[in-house]
Amino acid sequence: MTSEEIRLLAKEADSRLDSVHSSESLEAFRVDYLGRKGRVTRLFEQLKTLSPEERRLLGSSLNELKNSLEKKLEAKVSSLSPPPRGREGFFDPTLPGLRPPQGRLHPLTQTIREITALFERLGFEVVEGPEVETEFHNFTALNIPPDHPSRDSFATFYTREERERESPFLLRSQTSTVQIRVMQKRKPPLRIVAPGRVYRPDQVDASHSFMFHQIEGLMVDEQTTFSELKGILHLFLRRLFGPETKIRFRPHFFPFTEPSAEVDVNCFLCEGRGCSVCGGKGWIELLGAGSVHPAVFEQVGYDAKRVQGFAFGLGVERIAMLRHGIPDIRLFFENDLRFLRQF
Numbered sequence: 001m002t003s004e005e006i007r008l009l010a011k012e013a014d015s016r017l018d019s020v021h022s023s024e025s026l027e028a029f030r031v032d033y034l035g036r037k038g039r040v041t042r043l044f045e046q047l048k049t050l051s052p053e054e055r056r057l058l059g060s061s062l063n064e065l066k067n068s069l070e071k072k073l074e075a076k077v078s079s080l081s082p083p084p085r086g087r088e089g090f091f092d093p094t095l096p097g098l099r100p101p102q103g104r105l106h107p108l109t110q111t112i113r114e115i116t117a118l119f120e121r122l123g124f125e126v127v128e129g130p131e132v133e134t135e136f137h138n139f140t141a142l143n144i145p146p147d148h149p150s151r152d153s154f155a156t157f158y159t160r161e162e163r164e165r166e167s168p169f170l171l172r173s174q175t176s177t178v179q180i181r182v183m184q185k186r187k188p189p190l191r192i193v194a195p196g197r198v199y200r201p202d203q204v205d206a207s208h209s210f211m212f213h214q215i216e217g218l219m220v221d222e223q224t225t226f227s228e229l230k231g232i233l234h235l236f237l238r239r240l241f242g243p244e245t246k247i248r249f250r251p252h253f254f255p256f257t258e259p260s261a262e263v264d265v266n267c268f269l270c271e272g273r274g275c276s277v278c279g280g281k282g283w284i285e286l287l288g289a290g291s292v293h294p295a296v297f298e299q300v301g302y303d304a305k306r307v308q309g310f311a312f313g314l315g316v317e318r319i320a321m322l323r324h325g326i327p328d329i330r331l332f333f334e335n336d337l338r339f340l341r342q343f
């Protein structure tokens with residue numbers, strides 16, 4: 001026996017241990033090297049035949065080999081044994097699965113996406129704008145004069161620090177602000193719809209909230225007509241409420257459109273006979289619309305003599321409430337899963 005022999009045996013054992021991948025072959029390995037007739041054990045027996053000097057020298061190398069093999073064997077055992085049973089680390093593929101609760105889109109998000117998708121099919125582009133706005137975008141540019149009641153601090157949320165300054169910031173009270181922002185940046189022709197949140201300091205009740213959603217539409221070109229506006233809204237409302245839907249325009253006043261109209265659809269619940277939803281009128285008020293006022297075009301630098309346009313705006317909550325028979329606007333914002341799961 002030589003120290004070279006011991007070195008080779010250690011090397012061979014290492015490479016063989018690398019190819020061990022089951023507890024059976026690991027046991028075979030153990031018996032082969034460290035068992036009672038194992039190769040290392042046999043070398044220990046040979047020690048007796050050597051001189052005391054050689055015995056000391058080779059004996060210590062043999063001990064080292066034996067210890068290191070035992071350590072490696074132990075490490076291999078724990079790497080081969082299955083992970084501990086329990087909640088972690090053990091996977092039983094035969095157990096029925098734990099299904100994570102499935103999320104869904106909020107009914108208002110669904111309504112917004114449905115409506116904007118309808119307008120996208122009519123060639124409108126979806127645009128969004130900031131919720132914190134300037135007085136210019138929310139009022140001045142929309143031809144709302146300084147003494148208009150909607151500018152009062154009890155009709156609009158102003159940011160407190162800015163109230164005293166020359167041009168205060170506010171939470172937009174309508175999505176018409178996006179019209180102004182788009183027209184300031186781009187030239188006609190334009191076809192946009194702008195969905196988003198708006199804010200008004202209203203007392204919260206079944207039909208009012210201090211925050212709600214609107215969708216604003218705007219079309220500007222060299223020539224647009226009121227009949228185009230009517231046609232687009234009729235197409236849109238029929239897709240939303242069914243092919244039998246009738247609409248009517250009632251004259252109205254908005255500062256930013258002239259002429260202006262409120263648009264009603266026939267009550268789909270009572271079919272015009274009158275019920276509590278339509279207040280006995282047979283018609284449901286749905287949106288406001290009109291031809292863009294020349295003063296608005298002037299505010300954004302358009303030549304009011306060379307372009308025409310129309311705009312319309314609708315409340316998302318109102319449409320969702322009508323379509324799903326939801327009696328109270330507060331249900332949208334209470335995060336009650338019993339309500340939200342129904343959509």
Ligand SMILES: [Zn+2]
Pocket residue numbers: 267268269270271272273274275276277278279280282283
């Ligand atoms: Zn009705």
